Amino acid sequence: xxxxxxxxxxxxxxxxxxxxxxxxxxxxxxxxxxxxxxxxxxxxxxxxxxxxxxxxxxxxxxxxxxxxxxxxxxxxxxxxxxxxxxxxxxxxxxxxxxxxxxxxxxxxxxxxxxxxxxxxxxxxxxxxxxxxxxxxxxxxxxxxxxxxxxxxxxxxxxxxxxxxxxxxxxxxxxxxxxxxxxxxxxxxxxx
Numbered sequence: 001x002x003x004x005x006x007x008x009x010x011x012x013x014x015x016x017x018x019x020x021x022x023x024x025x026x027x028x029x030x031x032x033x034x035x036x037x038x039x040x041x042x043x044x045x046x047x048x049x050x051x052x053x054x055x056x057x058x059x060x061x062x063x064x065x066x067x068x069x070x071x072x073x074x075x076x077x078x079x080x081x082x083x084x085x086x087x088x089x090x091x092x093x094x095x096x097x098x099x100x101x102x103x104x105x106x107x108x109x110x111x112x113x114x115x116x117x118x119x120x121x122x123x124x125x126x127x128x129x130x131x132x133x134x135x136x137x138x139x140x141x142x143x144x145x146x147x148x149x150x151x152x153x154x155x156x157x158x159x160x161x162x163x164x165x166x167x168x169x170x171x172x173x174x175x176x177x178x179x180x181x182x183x184x185x186x187x188x189x190x191x
Contacts, residue, residue, distance in 0.1 A: 003040070004033035052083050068141055074107060082107060089145070099145075106141045121151045130156060 007029050008019055017025045049059030060079050064070045067086060071079055086105035089098065096113065103111060103124075110127035124142065139154045146152050 002033070003036045004030060007033060052080050052087075055080070068106070069137060071107060078107075102145055103142075106138060108138060119151075120149055121153070122146070123153045123155070125155045125157055127157050 011017055011019055011029075019026050019029060048054045049057065052059070052063065055063075056076055060076065060083065061070050063083050064079070071082065074082070082105045085101050089102045089105065096115065099113070103109075108126055108128075112125045112127075114123040114125075116122065126138065130138065135156055142154055143152055
């Protein structure tokens, strides 16, 4: 039921106002109804953005800004998943499996982690193609998440698409190598 109908139905039994069309009170009720409908829409949008599972715009962006930067290069669903995983990471969650969840929360899915507890060191090799800003952000987030006593080295493997473009490699030339996407990212020649 729209607001105009609701207000009209509530005022009609009182017999205080002539709320028929064309009367001033009718137009006043229409104006109130319009404003209340807009206010209701705003409240619904705010409520929707309050929860990660339903947020679509500023609700996701504001949470991402708190923990780093806006990840608009991912789909809304992936951004939600990363935020939910990130919220589960706590101060006492420094096991390897929890750290792997943390890596997923910052959009890193292909990696190898080498732990060297005897040297208080961890090495992380991340596969895939990331631009310079994303690499810097990923390294910063990893170093912020790890305990201060742990030395961490982060390496990025794989070929940069900018490197491929700079070599003027054609599609047919790359196709002749018969690489899979994974091999292109890792620079491993098949068989």
